[in-house]
């Protein structure tokens with residue numbers, strides 16, 4: 358047998374541990390949620406493997422999580438009878454961070470204040486290390502299902518850890534035991550009351566029953582039943598239960614802004630319970646960010662790697678539980694299953710449909726969602742051709758006439774000027790948009806212009822989209838309409854310049870600027886500014902041109 362071996366944490370882990378221990382003072386409770394969530398994940402992994410290898414369950418088929426208190430020794434133990442870890446798996450899982458976006462996360466954590474840090478931990482899922490916020494030493498004793506060896510991992514979280522084999526009778530028969538040697542100021546967590554309250558608040562809806570052992574030798578008592586909330590009828594579920602469930606599945610502490618819960622019957626049978634969060638996850642624009650809707654089959658967790666919803670709905674959290682997908686095929690096969698394709702379509706339609714309904718019934722609530730996630734939803738305008746018109750009707754815009762309020766395209770089209778042939782927009786920096794000279798001619802004619810200031814706006818507007826027969830058109834492109842639409846505050850007096858002086862001036866400018874410009878024209882678009890740059894009628898929008906130039910294309 359190998360002797361105990363001492364190893365250093367990967368540099369990122371060491372830094373993360375330092376940050377967590379030294380920058381998070383409030384909400385240390387999250388460590389419990391993270392350890393319970395790992396224990397539940399381990400039970401679900403076992404449930405999944407047991408579909409093809411039932412022997413792994415042995416004579417202990419029911420998943421369980423147990424919290425055990427030893428106040429005298431200042432110990433709190435979180436134990437599960439899940440899949441467990443081999444020695445090598447412990448080294449891999451508890452000494453490294455195999456996740457993209459770690460750096461961005463640590464930067465945010467470093468800058469985080471108060472409770473925000475704890476929220477970030479949940480979102481990023483570096484859960485295990487949060488144990489060191491309350492423990493001066495953590496021992497992890499684990500035996501993988503089906504294995505006849507066990508190992509112990511141990512660390513004080515200060516840069517190094519040890520791993521060693523351990524006797525089978527000192528380890529759980531299957532699964533993982535995490536022993537926290539609590540810090541002096543963390544003895545609260547040896548109080549049953551504190552643990553029960555924390556579990557109810559954070560982990561009440563974990564799909565594995567949770568019990569507590571109050572003191573050495575006491576019997577376990579159940580404190581959460583592990584019933585799957587999504588299988589219960591909607592009418593029996595309270596708002597608080599939904600919120601608790603949302604928090605445990607999303608790892609966020611806010612309220613859901615929209616809850617979509619339904620059961621599909623007929624051709625496909627499945628339940629979906631998904632939420633639109635109230636706040637933006639920190640990595641919303643990380644290119645590696647994946648959707649976070651989990652896939653279950655008959656209550657067995659399969660994966661959270663499937664893109665159940667399209668990318669432009671990647672902020673939605675929750676799960677889908679199918680009754681029809683065959684369980685005893687590989688994850689890859691499941692991902693390609695036509696049943697799953699139909700479910701994806703169904704859930705996407707339902708989420709968009711419920712957003713539409715919310716927009717009708719509670720405009721303010723919907724606008725809040727749009728404010729938070731509109732920039733992401735708009736990606737769908739060029740990614741999801743089929744639902745483009747539906748997304749356009751969901752979209753909200755700030756405009757020159759809206760005084761900071763949100764307008765729909767329906768509102769916009771309802772206010773078209775006579776002879777106006779396009780939906781006009783301007784793209785750019787929100788602080789400067791409204792004072793752009795490009796808008797003068799439009800303002801003077803009372804033509805509403807969409808003010809677009811999200812990155813994504815430069816892309817979808819050039820996708821050749823129409824709405825009610827009207828194309829989208831940039832105010833920086835030539836606007837033939839302007840000639841046909843009268844000024845609303847028309848000044849009757851003749852301009853001081855004669856046609857000849859204007860032509861002479863234009864010739865002068867043309868010869869001075871030479872090849873730097875393709876044309877110089879007298880303009881209908883300006884009322885107070887002297888000049889502005891425009892793109893040719895068929896040319897690329899100036900803002901897009903700038904973006905592409907920055908991207909080095």
Ligand code: ADP
Nearest residue numbers: 395396399441442450451482483484485486533
């Ligand atoms: P995450 O859960 O997001 O993967 P964590 O830091 O919480 O990140 O856990 C890291 C990894 O450690 C897990 O992915 C898992 O492989 C392993 N792990 C942690 N706790 C357990 C456990 N109780 N049983 C089995 N594996 C575990």
Ligand code: MG
Nearest residue numbers: 394395484485
């Ligand atoms: Mg975890």
